[in-house]
Amino acid sequence: MQLRKKIDRILGRTLAIIMSIMVINVLWQVFTRFIVGSPSSFTDELARYLMIWVGVLGAAYISGKNMHVAIDLIPKKLNQKKQAKLKAFVNAIIILFCFFALVVGGSRLVYITYTLQQHSPALQIPLALVYLVIPISGLLIIFYKVSDILNKK
Template structure:
């Protein structure tokens, strides 16, 4: 399941990034070649960047490409390293749960309830903010998946 999710995320991120590039190119072309700047492209590129950034963070977290300080890890025994990795995965999951999933969901709900829309595209901002809980769910999935793998390996090593 994890491999399939990675594949879906890779394709989604590629599409979003491609749309963002096309959007920015259109903005430049309409501004400098046509002398008639497009009204929505600046806003759309901002929202696409939010989605690419948050989904990209979830993807990087799943691939273990996130920033890590390994100074302490180098000095630990294998058993201590596994314990440290288990604690890190639990902290990542807790952060994603409380900040991204719970906080992000509240933001989405409030945005829809208040009817907040973007100025140029008249898009409900709730759709933009959906990137928060979605990336939180993905980060939690990856962290829990790693946690289960670490527990299995820990019991196998015991």
């Protein structure tokens, strides 16, 4: 549980930093567009990539806090033993999805964009860095769900 709390803290701070950078970036865009009259060329792209990171890492963070959207009609009708089995089954499905879609699929996307040396138009950063958040988030969600299964959360 100590490791989980540490990861929660690091992930929460990372998300707060990314959001802060995103706010400053958008404020800069508004300032350069309406005050200076010459919009900054990189801010739109940076905001887009930061939003991707916030969304995908935020999904992992919320998954770890078990605050994600869920339909709980069926579990409410079951006894506690069956609820625990259902939660373990749902967590196993989530683990499989995250492994195949986010970790494997995301890693392939990172590899392909890295191999093809694709760069963003305005920032000229490798797109592999932008897409790297997908397998990272998948691994984090898998960690959280395995932890939930082991701790019977």
